[in-house]
Amino acid sequence: MSxxxxxxxxxxxxxxxxxxxxxxxxxxxxxxLTAVSKTQPNLxxxxxxxxxxxxxxxxxxxxxxxxxxxxxxxxxxxELRLIGPLQTNKARDAVGLxxxxxxxxxxxxxxxxxxASAHHGRQPELYVQVNIGNEPQxxxxxxxxxxxxxENVSREYGLSVAGLMCIxxxxxxxxxxxxxxxxxxxxxxxxxxxxxxxxxxxxxxxKGATRVRVGSLLFGDRPT
Ligand SMILES: *Cc1c(COP(=O)(O)O)cnc(C)c1O
Numbered sequence: 001m002s003x004x005x006x007x008x009x010x011x012x013x014x015x016x017x018x019x020x021x022x023x024x025x026x027x028x029x030x031x032x033l034t035a036v037s038k039t040q041p042n043l044x045x046x047x048x049x050x051x052x053x054x055x056x057x058x059x060x061x062x063x064x065x066x067x068x069x070x071x072x073x074x075x076x077x078x079e080l081r082l083i084g085p086l087q088t089n090k091a092r093d094a095v096g097l098x099x100x101x102x103x104x105x106x107x108x109x110x111x112x113x114x115x116a117s118a119h120h121g122r123q124p125e126l127y128v129q130v131n132i133g134n135e136p137q138x139x140x141x142x143x144x145x146x147x148x149x150x151e152n153v154s155r156e157y158g159l160s161v162a163g164l165m166c167i168x169x170x171x172x173x174x175x176x177x178x179x180x181x182x183x184x185x186x187x188x189x190x191x192x193x194x195x196x197x198x199x200x201x202x203x204x205x206x207k208g209a210t211r212v213r214v215g216s217l218l219f220g221d222r223p224t
Contacts, residue, residue: 006047020205036215039222059084088112100125102165105141114157132177133169163192174200178207
């Protein structure tokens, strides 16, 4: 994808984000864009950087190293966010690269991230992923266990939780799920909400998303 092409898509996307924010009586600046760069080759990544994008979402640790390790020193304001499941044995690598992990969803992972943070001397920004549709095949802490888990993450592991993240059921009306996540955040005093992707970011913004994660609408279809 050419720079112009990506620039045009980014321009349209930003306009849609701003419009959705204004319709919800929110400031456009209160919604940040995570450009989901997973599986993208070099050309679109370079185009995105040239267009000024700095916040990127990745779903695999090793793949993210390949894509970002050499680039990271050249972009001091780069912000890499892990939005895919994290295995405990990769926690150290993940904390070494990522500025944020949005998929914290179990005590063993909290322990591993706490250890890795001590090792690296810095804690990534952490979001708890909630399995908001209670889908058996999906990652995330259940709605029933969310409050207790959020509390334990700080009390038992000394980690601070900055936000919540969810991926609602595919074929359903996402609005009710986004509202449910916002409610969990509100009653736990959490202000950041990572929700909404290419197909539903406008609904997510209406329901309070502070970060939307957009891949295909920005980069085009992902190479497989
Ligand atoms: C791939 C992915 C996205 C981006 O999806 P698009 O539909 O391409 O915008 C967002 N969030 C997560 C967790 C993903 O894995």
